[in-house]
Amino acid sequence: MGISNLINGVIEHIVIHYRWVLVCFFLLPASFVYDIYTYIRTWIVFHMASAPKLHDKKVKDVQRQVKEWIREGKKVPMCTARPGWQVMSFRIPKYKDTFFNVKVNLVDILEIDVHRQVVKIEPLATMGQLTATLEPLGWSIPVLPELDDLTVGGLVMGTGIETSSHKYGLFQHICVSYELVLADGQVVTCSKDQNPDLFYAVPWSYGTLGFLTAVEIKIVPANRFVKLEYFPVHSMEHAVETFQKQTMKEDGNQFVEAVMFNRDQWVVMVGNMVTSAEPGKLNRIGLWHKPWFFKHIESFLRSGNGLEYIPLRDYYHRHSRSIFWEIQDIIPFGNNVIFRYLFGWMIPPKVSLLKLTQPAAVKKLYETQHMVQDMLVPLTKLKDSIECFDRETKIYPVWLCPFRLPNDPGFLHPDGNQEEMYVDIGLYGVPKVPTFNAEATTRRIEKFVRDNCGFQMLYADTYMTREEFKKMFDHQLYDKMRTKYQCSEAFPEVYDKVNRTARS
Ligand SMILES: Cc1cc2nc3c(=O)[nH]c(=O)nc-3n(C[C@H](O)[C@H](O)[C@H](O)COP(=O)(O)OP(=O)(O)OC[C@H]3O[C@@H](n4cnc5c(N)ncnc54)[C@H](O)[C@@H]3O)c2cc1C
Numbered sequence: 001m002g003i004s005n006l007i008n009g010v011i012e013h014i015v016i017h018y019r020w021v022l023v024c025f026f027l028l029p030a031s032f033v034y035d036i037y038t039y040i041r042t043w044i045v046f047h048m049a050s051a052p053k054l055h056d057k058k059v060k061d062v063q064r065q066v067k068e069w070i071r072e073g074k075k076v077p078m079c080t081a082r083p084g085w086q087v088m089s090f091r092i093p094k095y096k097d098t099f100f101n102v103k104v105n106l107v108d109i110l111e112i113d114v115h116r117q118v119v120k121i122e123p124l125a126t127m128g129q130l131t132a133t134l135e136p137l138g139w140s141i142p143v144l145p146e147l148d149d150l151t152v153g154g155l156v157m158g159t160g161i162e163t164s165s166h167k168y169g170l171f172q173h174i175c176v177s178y179e180l181v182l183a184d185g186q187v188v189t190c191s192k193d194q195n196p197d198l199f200y201a202v203p204w205s206y207g208t209l210g211f212l213t214a215v216e217i218k219i220v221p222a223n224r225f226v227k228l229e230y231f232p233v234h235s236m237e238h239a240v241e242t243f244q245k246q247t248m249k250e251d252g253n254q255f256v257e258a259v260m261f262n263r264d265q266w267v268v269m270v271g272n273m274v275t276s277a278e279p280g281k282l283n284r285i286g287l288w289h290k291p292w293f294f295k296h297i298e299s300f301l302r303s304g305n306g307l308e309y310i311p312l313r314d315y316y317h318r319h320s321r322s323i324f325w326e327i328q329d330i331i332p333f334g335n336n337v338i339f340r341y342l343f344g345w346m347i348p349p350k351v352s353l354l355k356l357t358q359p360a361a362v363k364k365l366y367e368t369q370h371m372v373q374d375m376l377v378p379l380t381k382l383k384d385s386i387e388c389f390d391r392e393t394k395i396y397p398v399w400l401c402p403f404r405l406p407n408d409p410g411f412l413h414p415d416g417n418q419e420e421m422y423v424d425i426g427l428y429g430v431p432k433v434p435t436f437n438a439e440a441t442t443r444r445i446e447k448f449v450r451d452n453c454g455f456q457m458l459y460a461d462t463y464m465t466r467e468e469f470k471k472m473f474d475h476q477l478y479d480k481m482r483t484k485y486q487c488s489e490a491f492p493e494v495y496d497k498v499n500r501t502a503r504s
């Protein structure tokens, strides 16, 4: 007994502390090969223009599967067949094994319409794919969530945000129309003018109103560089003030974010697109041998205000290589200059592959000693929120990203009758307070957020009860749409897909 415990202990130690061996020798090369494959595939499909012709056929195939589900007597609810380990969440949904799996094999960019200024795109296309295709043509989308592997479908059905969100809103607010296959097998398109109720109910519905088959998104002209200014601030009061001032600035900044390195040490960053760079101030932060971006940001705390010109695509995907700062717990020496020059080009490992190969010991560690949460609160509550999260977790760095929340109908809207400025507070890392308890701490934070008219992003663990969940998210329109489109047998409710026991 004693010996086997000892052996287990040693194995656990190796698995946790030497995970980088697996990551470096297997995961990184595999991720790299996969990226090259998708890049080449996208290029060929887009340039041969074969996707639009195939689209109708693929949508018909989704309809065929839904009709098959009806014919077979609607025995269990439906979900997409995308395997749980592939999605960008640290959890794996349990329902995939028991539900009727519908293959939604829609992975391409369909059309760029420069007259209407929209791009039509299929739900499994990723952000990395989209920037690689749009940028050479001189276009971009107004809100471009930065991790390359985020999918259009996941960002619509879940949430997406970026540093331009204080101008344009969340990912859902730059969408012009959705094409869906409903529970009865018919295809509908919805927009502000056509089936508006459905249009406003789709975001955050997590695939519980229908299968998304295409999305039209606004495009905006893109310039080559982002002129990025760094403002290090050394007291919380001053930092909150600077952040609010830059967010609300009259003539507007295009991009605003802040990273907190502790309660009183922040770097506020403000960016604007420009066509050329001042000589000597260009920084291609996306190059493989460059330091992790959050480390680069931190250096301004010592050196004072900074100004750099960053190529647009490097800017968009600035936190990709280090998965914000999650990578430091996976490859602790990854920011070492020798490692970066030798292996940096394979970074980052795919979150999906990390999950697929995650041993039980690491999973347990992530469950009990790690937190990943994005909390969305009114900007006026920023200071109170930080005090609360600091008291409860002391997780640093913290990501801050402001966003405009219009007073649209649907799952989330401001408390008053008008649009309001919010801020996404991202907590990713190891809690440093001895009292941390995954469930109890998260529940206290959730209560704080609910009491302050805030929202929790649902890719992360939620410990709320059904009643608390309904208090946070307005279910009125959603329930109406579920009745109208006969969803009760076809799809579970959002809560039943995202609650803590629904995921492993
Ligand atoms: C490490 C990490 C980093 C992150 N970084 C960012 C970030 O930088 N910016 C940001 O905005 N967000 C970020 N997120 C959160 C992210 O926005 C959500 O996870 C989002 O849901 C996108 O994930 P996905 O593309 O893997 O979608 P999925 O998890 O695959 O999908 C989300 C939901 O939508 C449903 N769905 C997807 N496609 C369809 C379809 N075609 N039809 C019907 N239903 C569908 C799925 O059933 C699922 O319930 C991050 C999350 C993690 C774990």
Ligand SMILES: *[C@@H]1O[C@H](CO)[C@@H](O)[C@H](O)[C@H]1NC(C)=O
Binding pocket: 465, 466, 495, 496, 497, 499, 500, 501, 502
């Ligand atoms: C969570 O979802 C499952 C279905 O996936 C449901 O059975 C369960 O009741 C939900 N949990 C709570 C606490 O209601």
